[in-house]
Amino acid sequence: MSKESSHTALLWIVATGFFMQALDTTIVNTALPSIAHSLGVRPLAMQWAIVAYTLTMATITPASGWLADRFGTRRVYFCAILIFVLGSLCCASAHTLAQLVIARVLQGVGGSMLLPIGRLAVLRAVSSEQYVSALALISIAGQVGPIVGPTLGGWFVEAASWHWIFLINVPIGAVGLIAVYRYLPSANGSSAPRFDLAGCALLSLCMIAFSLAVDAPTQSHRAAWSLALFMLGLIAALAYVPYARRRRNPLFKLSLFREPNFSVGLTGNLVCRIGTSAVPFLVPLLLQLQLGYTPLHSGLMMLPAALSGAVAKRWIAPLIRRYGYGTFLLVNTVIVGASIVAFALISQATPTIVAIVVLAIFGAANSMQFAAMNSVTLKGLSHEDAGGGNSLFSMVQMLAMGLGVSIGGTLVKLFADQSGSASFGFRMSFVCVGVITLIAALIFRRIEETPTAASAGQPAAAAIPLDATSGGGR
Structure with missing residues (x-):
């Protein structure tokens, strides 16, 4: 195989892995009510199937x-x-929520390595001049996943069963395994520096404790458990600071925070x-549980958000060049937060076209938000x-994502x-998470305008990061 053909095969292998991971983060959402019904639990209890996946990815990455x-x-x-x-x-194969959560942890272990290692393989195989173009090609797969995920998930639930939202990964993964074995260059491991296991454990404990503190997995003394878990997470985070100062090669250097825009x-x-x-968790539940949409219909309703985000x-780039990161993120964050609050106004009496417009505005603003946040955080x-x-x-x-x-x-x-009304619960939840988003606008006011990474001689990987969590747009 020629060098060019080998590079093409490598890009397709990495794109397949990215597509599989990006698809899995969105295809589950529209199927949650059906899965909950099958497992005999409340739909909102299904949040742990998502949180377990994202937390595992965060700790292993x-x-x-x-x-x-x-x-x-x-x-x-x-x-x-x-x-x-x-x-x-x-x-x-899961028959209970506990089994599903454990299986999602296993899935998250594999998913956590798909994009980072694939990106590393591309970085080592292609030249620096080709790297940006290679990442752009791979990101297309990440964009397709969120676009087809919700609709495909809804279609599987209605045409077959919810089990197929997971089984679809088997043939895709089988093709990927064959391609990796045949086309990915073979390379032996090296004497890598010692991994900072203690530092990783501290940060993992911090993330897990904070996530559990939000919704403590116990009904008795819930407030006490949440407070204890929050304090445990805070202690773990604070303990990492003196630990990282003493260690020669910590997991994450504290010097990272000397770059103001990174912080x-x-x-x-x-x-x-x-x-x-x-939003991707709550909207399908709102549409199905409160508005009576079918899984496929609710999946199709998510399509405008994904398509507008891709467009x-x-x-x-032109908006940031004209207004700068600070102004752009300030205004765009307000648009994102306001569109989330607008979801609280959607009811059975709301015309479908109005809901579609709100979803499209959210999708477009959200896509630009994530791309701009990625770039401004890492470019310096x-x-x-x-x-x-x-x-x-x-x-x-x-x-x-988990939080x-x-x-x-x-x-x-x-x-x-508190109100005895699930509809009121959804409306107030959208208002609250929208306000949380709006708070970020105040944080982005502190951004310092600096030259772009390309003009400053920064690495392409930092200038154009790929988001491992949601496929290109996030």
Whole structure:
């Protein structure tokens, strides 16, 4: 096989893995009520099937690069696809919510390594001049996943059963395994530096504790449990600071936060994504449980958001060049937050076209929001800090996704229980997560305008990051 053909095969392999991971983050949402009915639980209890997946990805992602260095990119990428497929089979075989959550953890282990290791394989195989174009090609697969995911999930539920939203990964993964074995260059592992297991454990404990604190998995003394878990997460986060100062090669260097836009961007990302990540979870539930939509109909209703997001990507660069990151993110965050609040106004009396317009506005603004947040957070990092900053950024992205789902679901239950109306619970939940998103606008006001990464000589990987959590748009 020629070198050019080998590179093409590599890009398709990585794109397949990215598509599989991106598809899985969206295809589940429209099927949640059907899965809940099959497993005999309340639909809102299904949030743990999503949170378990995102938290697992957040905890494993930092180790992906070290695993590739230690055991070889080809071997680890093959194992990642295999674990993801096995996890998908276990999800389809689950008979209880606990079994599904455990299976989603297994699926998350594989999914956490698909994009980071695939991106690393591309970085090592192609020249720096081809890297940006290669990432652009791979991102197309990530954009297709969220577009077809909700509709495909709804169609599977109605045409067959919810089990097929997981079984679809088996043939895709099988093709990926064959392609990896045949086309991915074989490379032995090297003597990689020692992995910071203690640092990773501290940060993982922090993320898990914060996520559990939002919705403590116990009915007795819930407030006490939530407070204790929150304090545990805070102690773990604070303990990492002196630990990282003493260690020569910590998991994440504290010097990352000397870059002002990284600190502002990371904080703004966390707050903004908590609000926006609740929407893909709550909207399908609202449409099916409150408005009486079928799974397929609710999946089709999510299509305008995905399509408008894909179209809006071309507007990002000219808008940022004209207004700068600070102004753009300030205004766009307000639009995103306001569109989330507008979901609270959707009811059975709302014309379908109005709901479609709101979803399209949210999708377009959200797509631009994530791309701009990704870029402004990472573009100022040096070449030395780009890898660590990107890994920490990915962890925060996935933590925010889990927190968004947990907070959104908890708010619906809280308001519904207090008012006796599930409809009121959904409306107030959208208002609250919309306000959380609007708070991010105040954070983005602190962004310092700097030259773009390309003009400043920053690495392409930092200038045009790929989002591992939701496929290109996020």
